[in-house]
Amino acid sequence: MTFSKVAIASCAVALVGGIAMAETELDAALKDGGERLKSDQIAELLVGHVVTAKSGEKMFRFFYDPTNVVSGELTNGGWEGSGVYAITDTDHVCVSMAADKGRYRCLSAVRNGDVVQKFNAKGKMTFELLDFEPSSGL
Numbered sequence: 555m556t557f558s559k560v561a562i563a564s565c566a567v568a569l570v571g572g573i574a575m576a577e578t579e580l581d582a583a584l585k586d587g588g589e590r591l592k593s594d595q596i597a598e599l600l601v602g603h604v605v606t607a608k609s610g611e612k613m614f615r616f617f618y619d620p621t622n623v624v625s626g627e628l629t630n631g632g633w634e635g636s637g638v639y640a641i642t643d644t645d646h647v648c649v650s651m652a653a654d655k656g657r658y659r660c661l662s663a664v665r666n667g668d669v670v671q672k673f674n675a676k677g678k679m680t681f682e683l684l685d686f687e688p689s690s691g692l
Contacts, residue, residue, distance in 0.1 A: 586666065606685040
């Protein structure tokens with residue numbers, strides 16, 4: 555009986571340790587030479603720009619208005635929306651679209667070459683930002 559308790563406890567510790575040691579996509583991007591962008595760098599890329607972004611197979615365009623309003627659309631139609639954004643002094647861009655009902659999603663930005671990737675709080679990559687063009691709207 556004691557042996558089985560020790561074995562179960564050892565397995566539990568090994569599983570928890572394995573979960574804690576799992577590398578996130580954000581960790582991998584930084585390990586691969588990515589540079590975590592600072593607040594000023596994020597603002598320079600986003601504010602007053604139309605950003606072409608990819609999430610999975612979907613392509614989007616987002617406009618980050620200097621008044622902290624963000625609007626977006628799927629490039630082939632089928633979705634458009636708007637909300638608000640903020641760039642924090644802790645180097646995140648936080649977005650709340652109308653469908654979020656006031657909930658903000660804060661993301662880290664990492665540059666690797668010409669591509670900037672956004673990562674959620676769990677370290678999962680959500681968007682690749684492919685192009686930034688100065689604009690006054692979508």
